[in-house]
Amino acid sequence: MLTGIPRIKGAKAAHYSCFEKVEMAQKPATLKDVAAFANVSRATAARALNSYGYVGDETAQRVQEAAEKLGYRGNRLAQALRNGQLPIIGCILGDIQNPFFARIAHDIEALARRSRYNLIIGSSEEQLEQEVSLLASLQSLSIRGFIVAPTSDENNIHLKRLIEENVPLVLIDRVVQGIDCDSVVVDNEGGARKAIEYLIAMGHRRIGLLQDDTRIFTSRARLSGYQSALVAAGINPDDRMISVSQSTVEHAIDATIRLFSQKSPPTALFTVDSLMTQGALLAFRSMGISIPHDVSLIGFDDFNLATFTDPQITVVAQPVSEIGLAAARLLFERLSGHSRQTRQIRFETKLLVRGSVSRRQDV
Amino acid sequence: MLTGIPRIKGAKAAHYSCFEKVEMAQKPATLKDVAAFANVSRATAARALNSYGYVGDETAQRVQEAAEKLGYRGNRLAQALRNGQLPIIGCILGDIQNPFFARIAHDIEALARRSRYNLIIGSSEEQLEQEVSLLASLQSLSIRGFIVAPTSDENNIHLKRLIEENVPLVLIDRVVQGIDCDSVVVDNEGGARKAIEYLIAMGHRRIGLLQDDTRIFTSRARLSGYQSALVAAGINPDDRMISVSQSTVEHAIDATIRLFSQKSPPTALFTVDSLMTQGALLAFRSMGISIPHDVSLIGFDDFNLATFTDPQITVVAQPVSEIGLAAARLLFERLSGHSRQTRQIRFETKLLVRGSVSRRQDV
DNA sequence: AATATGTGTGAGATCGATCTCACATTGTCT
DNA sequence: AGACAATGTGAGATCGATCTCACACATATT
Numbered sequence: 206m207l208t209g210i211p212r213i214k215g216a217k218a219a220h221y222s223c224f225e226k227v228e229m230a231q232k233p234a235t236l237k238d239v240a241a242f243a244n245v246s247r248a249t250a251a252r253a254l255n256s257y258g259y260v261g262d263e264t265a266q267r268v269q270e271a272a273e274k275l276g277y278r279g280n281r282l283a284q285a286l287r288n289g290q291l292p293i294i295g296c297i298l299g300d301i302q303n304p305f306f307a308r309i310a311h312d313i314e315a316l317a318r319r320s321r322y323n324l325i326i327g328s329s330e331e332q333l334e335q336e337v338s339l340l341a342s343l344q345s346l347s348i349r350g351f352i353v354a355p356t357s358d359e360n361n362i363h364l365k366r367l368i369e370e371n372v373p374l375v376l377i378d379r380v381v382q383g384i385d386c387d388s389v390v391v392d393n394e395g396g397a398r399k400a401i402e403y404l405i406a407m408g409h410r411r412i413g414l415l416q417d418d419t420r421i422f423t424s425r426a427r428l429s430g431y432q433s434a435l436v437a438a439g440i441n442p443d444d445r446m447i448s449v450s451q452s453t454v455e456h457a458i459d460a461t462i463r464l465f466s467q468k469s470p471p472t473a474l475f476t477v478d479s480l481m482t483q484g485a486l487l488a489f490r491s492m493g494i495s496i497p498h499d500v501s502l503i504g505f506d507d508f509n510l511a512t513f514t515d516p517q518i519t520v521v522a523q524p525v526s527e528i529g530l531a532a533a534r535l536l537f538e539r540l541s542g543h544s545r546q547t548r549q550i551r552f553e554t555k556l557l558v559r560g561s562v563s564r565r566q567d568v
Numbered sequence: 569m570l571t572g573i574p575r576i577k578g579a580k581a582a583h584y585s586c587f588e589k590v591e592m593a594q595k596p597a598t599l600k601d602v603a604a605f606a607n608v609s610r611a612t613a614a615r616a617l618n619s620y621g622y623v624g625d626e627t628a629q630r631v632q633e634a635a636e637k638l639g640y641r642g643n644r645l646a647q648a649l650r651n652g653q654l655p656i657i658g659c660i661l662g663d664i665q666n667p668f669f670a671r672i673a674h675d676i677e678a679l680a681r682r683s684r685y686n687l688i689i690g691s692s693e694e695q696l697e698q699e700v701s702l703l704a705s706l707q708s709l710s711i712r713g714f715i716v717a718p719t720s721d722e723n724n725i726h727l728k729r730l731i732e733e734n735v736p737l738v739l740i741d742r743v744v745q746g747i748d749c750d751s752v753v754v755d756n757e758g759g760a761r762k763a764i765e766y767l768i769a770m771g772h773r774r775i776g777l778l779q780d781d782t783r784i785f786t787s788r789a790r791l792s793g794y795q796s797a798l799v800a801a802g803i804n805p806d807d808r809m810i811s812v813s814q815s816t817v818e819h820a821i822d823a824t825i826r827l828f829s830q831k832s833p834p835t836a837l838f839t840v841d842s843l844m845t846q847g848a849l850l851a852f853r854s855m856g857i858s859i860p861h862d863v864s865l866i867g868f869d870d871f872n873l874a875t876f877t878d879p880q881i882t883v884v885a886q887p888v889s890e891i892g893l894a895a896a897r898l899l900f901e902r903l904s905g906h907s908r909q910t911r912q913i914r915f916e917t918k919l920l921v922r923g924s925v926s927r928r929q930d931v
Numbered sequence: 932a933a934t935a936t937g938t939g940t941g942a943g944a945t946c947g948a949t950c951t952c953a954c955a956t957t958g959t960c961t
Numbered sequence: 962a963g964a965c966a967a968t969g970t971g972a973g974a975t976c977g978a979t980c981t982c983a984c985a986c987a988t989a990t991t
Contacts, residue, residue: 246941283977510873646947
């Protein structure tokens with residue numbers, strides 16, 4: 206039988222001790238240090254600092270002073286190891302660069318900070334695999350609160366397992382079938398429908414849709430709102446009016462150009478997110494198509510430059526400032542142990558009519 | 569003396585499976601579980617899984633299989649407690665909503681992920697106190713790598729202490745006097761100077777400055793570039809040409825209106841960051857001032873809507889995509905222990921001439 | 932007086948992974 | 962044969978905070 210190849214370890218220890226003498230990096234004070242300084246046991250020191258159990262007044266005083274003098278700050282790692290959870294919230298989003306997610310992350314962080322939680326942010330970059338591995342990595346940190354914008358509707362064993370293990374989880378922006386947990390979303394379908402109804406009311410019949418990957422929940426819901434509004438108005442959905450692209454400005458430009466290079470292009474366009482709206486704007490500019498004269502435009506999700514363009518862009522606005530807040534609240538409720546029915550919050554959207562839609566008499 | 573009792577194989581597993589059915593929240597498998605399952609000691613299991621020391625081939629195999637079967641994932645918390653550091657990078661920025669910081673955070677996260685590090689993000693909200701408390705909270709987590717955009721130039725004992733304790737630290741966007749550590753900044757002064765020189769070359773003499781709180785490093789440096797360009801051109805800096813505001817769109821609007829409500833307002837304006845540029849744009853629109861006809865504008869920091877406006881805005885662009893990358897690289901170099909001289913990276917800026925500056929013959 | 936109760940304190944176990952050490956084996960070299 | 966190295970393995974200590982005990986005194990109650 207072959208023997209294993211020796212895995213050589215080497216004189217690591219010797220090296221370390223050698224370094225230590227050189228770099229006098231003084232370690233932070235531990236509870237043991239404080240206890241020694243106050244001349245009590247660790248147990249008593251802990252009692253004094255966390256005020257539980259019985260501690261003599263005078264002793265408590267002494268421990269407090271010792272802690273102060275030594276600049277004692279508990280080691281959160283050790284605490285977490287002991288009590289099984291680390292006061293950190295894991296937040297897995299599509300991309301922090303997306304202002305929508307950035308705002309949400311910011312709000313969550315601010316709220317978490319007040320409860321002395323920290324926030325770990327991970328980008329799934331819309332890839333299921335990355336979402337799974339990030340989640341696993343955070344779980345092995347004993348993190349017990351997650352806010353996730355799930356990339357995919359399928360293959361959600363990792364989320365199911367979280368629920369089974371009773372780990373507090375809030376889904377935002379998108380929900381997932383078969384997963385019963387707290388969630389915060391907006392009425393994507395209704396928002397899209399409102400936009401299309403408005404365009405129809407303004408006389409448009411050939412209404413284009415610039416949409417994202419249909420694997421993404423929001424994209425699918427918005428498509429469905431688009432279709433139902435058309436059908437309700439007796440307009441036959443036409444595949445040639447729909448262009449699919451990835452959610453980046455660059456891809457959206459190409460997709461828009463494709464859509465408007467047809468013989469009879471749409472007279473209006475609805476875009477499913479703000480990056481695509483921006484792509485459409487740039488595409489129109491490069492094609493010499495003017496808004497709202499040549500084409501009308503409505504985008505889903507408000508964005509800061511919507512009011513900087515001329516004309517300003519009509520959009521379906523989501524209550525972005527509410528989403529992160531609501532998600533964080535739900536999560537903290539669950540973290541504080543009140544287990545209750547899961548709650549699904551759905552915010553309404555609002556059509557902000559600005560100047561990018563014009564009435565169409567002809568057709 | 570007790571005799572070595574042979575380890576019983578199935579006993580433990582049976583116990584667990586019994587519990588599993590009752591309490592759904594099954595705890596993740598520990599090394600102890602794996603060891604028991606493979607019928608070896610914890611020490612041996614650890615050796616097999618981390619490939620160090622001597623382990624028999626057949627034993628190693630058995631441990632691997634046990635780990636797989638039980639879905640073992642090491643508890644990073646326990647590991648961190650043992651070896652003194654948690655593979656997490658702490659990132660303290662002004663505000664993640666600022667696209668500049670969002671981009672940087674995104675890049676750092678992506679790079680960290682590859683090294684199996686996670687990223688904790690905290691917003692200082694430009695408040696020293698919050699920066700200090702965030703840092704303390706992260707330190708008590710045994711986090712040993714920080715990337716910080718320091719809020720203030722003074723009162724930096726907390727940063728000094730980090731350096732003394734030999735904690736890897738990289739400052740971005742701003743440096744701090746008296747703190748010798750790695751840093752990544754841009755040439756703020758040079759960038760501002762280039763902008764002002766360009767305005768002067770275009771015939772402007774009454775050049776306004778819309779600037780941020782001078783406690784902020786970048787703001788000070790940009791002011792200094794503004795002044796030195798004026799002086800070099802023989803123009804006397806005039807306080808009435810300078811307006812100070814907080815770095816938000818709303819405050820910038822007010823400040824711009826103040827500046828341009830004077831008897832002889834500036835003919836050109838330089839804004840020190842992109843939020844202020846946006847504020848200025850809105851203010852001009854509300855005042856009926858047209859760019860570049862009535863006033864010329866250059867902003868520091870490119871931003872996505874700069875190319876969406878008409879005319880497009882001329883800006884001093886920073887290599888945003890390089891900053892996060894460079895910072896993360898410096899940090900990981902230090903984390904990997906190669907202690908060396910500190911390095912100060914300074915990127916050049918680039919004046920992107922677009923359409924918001926016009927030549928001024930008169931005055 | 933004997934028992935209960937209320938205070939105050941410390942020893943030691945625990946969380947999970949890792950590392951040092953001691954102790955077995957086996958094989959190899961004089 | 963005896964000495965010595967190369968392997969393989971397990972017991973126990975360690976990281977730092979917390980919690981359960983057990984124990985020591987008080988004072989209060991029957």
